[in-house]
Amino acid sequence: MHPSEPSRQKAHPAGLYFIAAAQGAWYFSRYSTQAILVLYLAHVVYAAPSNTAFPGVGALRHLLSWEAQTSNAQALASTTIGLLALCMIPTQIIGGFLSDRFMGRRRGALAGLVFLTLAPLFWAFDTSFILALPCFVIGLSLAVNLFAQVGDLYGDTDPRRADAYQLMSLVQEAAVIIGPTFCGWLAARYGWHEGFAAAGIVMLAGTLAYSLGWRHLPAPAVRSQPRDSGAAPVLLLKTGGQIALLIPILAMIFLCNEQIYDTYLIWGEQHYNRHLSGWVFPASWLMSLDAGVSFVTQIMAIAFWRYYTRHRGAPSEWGQITSFGVLGALAPLVLVYASAWSADPSQISMVWGLVFHFINDLAMATIMPISLALFIRLAPDNAKSMAAAAYALVGRLADIMAGQIGQNLPLWGSIRFWLLHTGIIFIGVVLLLVAKRLYTQESTHPSQV
Incomplete structure (x- = not known):
C-alpha cells in the first residue's frame, strides 16, 4: 500500500x-x-x-x-x-x-x-x-x-x-x-x-x-541494505553512535516514570492509605491513576507548547527536555517529604500520591514525545525505523535500572530510595546538557556530518 x-x-x-x-x-x-x-x-x-x-x-x-x-x-x-x-x-x-x-x-x-x-x-x-x-x-x-x-x-x-x-x-x-x-x-x-x-x-x-x-x-x-553507497554506512554508524549516547542519558531521566510500573506498586501497597469509604482499592489501580493523570497532563502540555510557540517561537528540543527533566526530578522529592513528615509512614495520604503523579506526568508529557522526535530527526532517512526502535530501548534500560534499584527498597527505606531517583535524574539532565554541546557543535559544521 x-x-x-x-x-x-x-x-x-x-x-x-x-x-x-x-x-x-x-x-x-x-x-x-x-x-x-x-x-x-x-x-x-x-x-x-x-x-x-x-x-x-x-x-x-x-x-x-x-x-x-x-x-x-x-x-x-x-x-x-x-x-x-x-x-x-x-x-x-x-x-x-x-x-x-x-x-x-x-x-x-x-x-x-x-x-x-x-x-x-x-x-x-x-x-x-x-x-x-x-x-x-x-x-x-x-x-x-x-x-x-x-x-x-x-x-x-x-x-x-x-x-x-x-x-x-x-x-x-x-x-x-x-x-x-x-x-x-x-x-x-x-x-x-x-x-x-x-x-x-x-x-x-x-x-x-x-x-x-x-x-x-x-x-x-x-x-535489502544498499551496497552501492560508501558514505551511507559511515553516516549510519555515526548517527548510531550519537543516538546510542543518548539512550543511557535519557534512561536516567525516565527512571522515576518507569519505576511507577515496577517497585512503586509494592511501595504504594505498603505506604499509601488506600481507603475509599471503608473500601481499600487495589495497589494495581495506582497504574490506572497514573494513566488518568497522564491523559490530563498531555492535554496541558500540548496547550502550553502551542501557546509558547505562538508568543515566543518554536522552542528547541534540547531546551524542552532539559527544563522538564528538572521538573521530573522534583517528583520523587514529594514522596521523600511525605515519608519524612507523615505521622504514620505506612498511611501516607493519597493527596501526596496525586501530587507525585502530576509532577512526574507533566514532565513526561513533554520529555517523551520530544525525545522521540529528537531521535527521529538525528537519524538518516533510511534508518528512521531503527531510530524508533532505539528510542524504545530508553524505556527498557530505565526498566532495568528501576528493577535493580527496586530490589534494595527493603534495605534502604523510603527516603533513601526516592532520594536516589532524584539524584540520578539530575545527573541525567546534566549529562544531557553536556551532550547538547557536542551535537550543536556538529550541526554548525555540516560538512563534517
Missing part, C-alpha cells in the same frame, strides 16, 4: 483504526499484566515455600537469588521485571532487523500480537507460568512494528500524520486507565488468574481485529 496523498482525504485511512484497535488491546493487556505480575510474583510465586506448583520457576528463583544477593520475595519480584526489560534490549534489535529485512512490518506486528496474546493466557495457569515470560518479551519486541505502520499510512507531508499519532496516544492512555483498573479489580476480587485471563481475552480480540483489517494495513516492500 502506498502512502495516502496529503490533503485529498479528510478522513483517516481505514487501516489506522485496525492498528488502533490492536494497539489499544496491546496496552490494555501489557499494563494490566505488568501491574498484576509484580504483585503476584511478590505475594504468590516467590513467597511460596516450594516452586513445585510453578515448573521452571525454581531455577529462575535460584538464578535471581544469586544475582540479587537475596531471597527476599519483594526484591526478586523487582529483579524479575528488570530481567524482562534486559532481555528486550537484544530482542527488540533482532525483531526490528527481521521485520525490516525478511518478515515485513505487517507480519512482524501480527507475530508480536500473537505472542502477546499467549503471555497472559499462560500466566493464567500455574503450570505454564514460566512459558509466558519469553512470549511477553518476544511479543513486545515485534509489536513495536505498529508504531512504524502508522507512519506508513501517510505521505511525509500529510498533515494527518501528527493527528494520527495523537489519536494513537489517546487510545494508549485510555487502555492504560481501563486495563489495570478492570484486571486489577478482577485479581483482587476473584483471584490472580482471572485478572491474567481477562487481559488475554482482550489481547485476543485485538489480534483478531488486526487480522480482519489485513487488506487495509500498509505493507511496504522489504528492502
Whole structure:
C-alpha cells in the first residue's frame, strides 16, 4: 500500500483504526499484566515455600537469588521485571532487523500480537507460568512494528500524520486507565488468574481485529541494505553512535516514570492509605491513576507548547527536555517529604500520591514525545525505523535500572530510595546538557556530518 496523498482525504485511512484497535488491546493487556505480575510474583510465586506448583520457576528463583544477593520475595519480584526489560534490549534489535529485512512490518506486528496474546493466557495457569515470560518479551519486541505502520499510512507531508499519532496516544492512555483498573479489580476480587485471563481475552480480540483489517494495513516492500553507497554506512554508524549516547542519558531521566510500573506498586501497597469509604482499592489501580493523570497532563502540555510557540517561537528540543527533566526530578522529592513528615509512614495520604503523579506526568508529557522526535530527526532517512526502535530501548534500560534499584527498597527505606531517583535524574539532565554541546557543535559544521 502506498502512502495516502496529503490533503485529498479528510478522513483517516481505514487501516489506522485496525492498528488502533490492536494497539489499544496491546496496552490494555501489557499494563494490566505488568501491574498484576509484580504483585503476584511478590505475594504468590516467590513467597511460596516450594516452586513445585510453578515448573521452571525454581531455577529462575535460584538464578535471581544469586544475582540479587537475596531471597527476599519483594526484591526478586523487582529483579524479575528488570530481567524482562534486559532481555528486550537484544530482542527488540533482532525483531526490528527481521521485520525490516525478511518478515515485513505487517507480519512482524501480527507475530508480536500473537505472542502477546499467549503471555497472559499462560500466566493464567500455574503450570505454564514460566512459558509466558519469553512470549511477553518476544511479543513486545515485534509489536513495536505498529508504531512504524502508522507512519506508513501517510505521505511525509500529510498533515494527518501528527493527528494520527495523537489519536494513537489517546487510545494508549485510555487502555492504560481501563486495563489495570478492570484486571486489577478482577485479581483482587476473584483471584490472580482471572485478572491474567481477562487481559488475554482482550489481547485476543485485538489480534483478531488486526487480522480482519489485513487488506487495509500498509505493507511496504522489504528492502535489502544498499551496497552501492560508501558514505551511507559511515553516516549510519555515526548517527548510531550519537543516538546510542543518548539512550543511557535519557534512561536516567525516565527512571522515576518507569519505576511507577515496577517497585512503586509494592511501595504504594505498603505506604499509601488506600481507603475509599471503608473500601481499600487495589495497589494495581495506582497504574490506572497514573494513566488518568497522564491523559490530563498531555492535554496541558500540548496547550502550553502551542501557546509558547505562538508568543515566543518554536522552542528547541534540547531546551524542552532539559527544563522538564528538572521538573521530573522534583517528583520523587514529594514522596521523600511525605515519608519524612507523615505521622504514620505506612498511611501516607493519597493527596501526596496525586501530587507525585502530576509532577512526574507533566514532565513526561513533554520529555517523551520530544525525545522521540529528537531521535527521529538525528537519524538518516533510511534508518528512521531503527531510530524508533532505539528510542524504545530508553524505556527498557530505565526498566532495568528501576528493577535493580527496586530490589534494595527493603534495605534502604523510603527516603533513601526516592532520594536516589532524584539524584540520578539530575545527573541525567546534566549529562544531557553536556551532550547538547557536542551535537550543536556538529550541526554548525555540516560538512563534517
